[in-house]
Amino acid sequence: MNASRKTAVVVDPYSTGILLAPRLRARGYEVIAVQSRPDLAPSLLRSYQPDDFAAHIFHDGDLDALAERLRPLAPAFILPGNESAVELTDALGAVLGTQGNSPKLTAARRNKFMMIERLAAAGLLTARQTMATGAAEAVEWAAQAGWPVVAKPMASASTDHVYFCDTPAQLRAAVDAILGSRDFCGSANERVLVQTYLDGLEYVVNTVSRGGRHYVCDVLLSAKRALNGSPFVYDYYRLLPPEEPVAQALMAYIRRVLDALEITDGAGHAEVRMTARGPALVEIAARAMGPAGSTTGIAAGTGHDQVDLLVDAFDGAAAVGPLLDGHYRFQADAMVLYLPVLVSGRVEALPDLSILDGMASVRGYGLVPRVGDEVVPTLDLTQVLAKIYLAHPDRAVFERDWAAIRSLEDRLQPTVA
Structure with missing residues (x-):
């Protein structure tokens, strides 16, 4: 590690967190990875990209010792790469005096009971x-x-x-x-x-904040469906035009949520139900949207990637500053579509997704399991078969490709033993 270079720290650089280090390195930063605990989920740890980091530090629970190890490097800022990183990021930033969210309300930003109690006390609609x-x-x-x-x-x-x-x-x-x-x-x-239970459709609102001012990166319809015995299996995220009344109501509500929880600096990823009485928070995370690739997929419809804006909020305030207090523009229909696993067993061969390459709306895709993995029918985001990113300015083309992919679900399954 070179103490003369600019340094940034990413805590738990997994899932969407793997996108931070390449962007920081491109801006001249030496990036240090900190793992918040030894028993993180294997599905997170397998996404780690060691070549992106100058060092990997394991946190053993001694915050002061960790801070003293990092202090000679004078990190410019500390970013959470994943949900598991939020608490340590806040605490470490406070000890080292870097820009970030105050640890005063860290618990309410992680503990969902405390989160909702805080919002109710602020006069916001909640369950x-x-x-x-x-x-x-x-x-x-x-x-x-x-x-x-x-x-x-x-x-x-x-x-x-x-x-x-x-x-x-x-x-x-x-x-x-x-x-x-x-x-x-x-x-x-x-x-x-x-x-x-909160009635109504569910939406996602992604944000980036600096100094208590907020930019809404996107508002997404978060569609879940009944599948494999569960009513809550993720189906897709679809970008909404910000001019729609539901998007306007959600953006106004989420700004109040960010203020109530004192998410002043960094990314926010909120899930909100639009109930008969108005928006009500399901939960919010003080980090970027996951899984990895989702922010880039949606950026094809807005022109702004939440991860890029997050980095700008800490390095490049001049770029993000004019956006604060505003919201995204709708440039194209965009979606993150989840292909579910419908079988159980050990993966012997993965499906060939090259049929997607001929679809005009498909901007990219990625398989989640690997050969040798044990798979079960999808119930949550850690168990999906593939993530597919669609975007196109022509809605007819976009919806044609979306329907075609859904019709292929049964065929695009892994071979299992």
């Missing part, structure tokens, strides 16, 4: 909720709050262990499944979050 340590407690609360309810871990991601429950039996099973597991970031689930 009603409780924390439960057992099934009986959860069922008793749900009987009073009203069915249906949603049960999920307190601090996870990617629809990990999210259950829609219509009956006491379903809720008991959900609570038992959650309490017997670890969340997407590797932490043991010791309590369950139970919330009243």
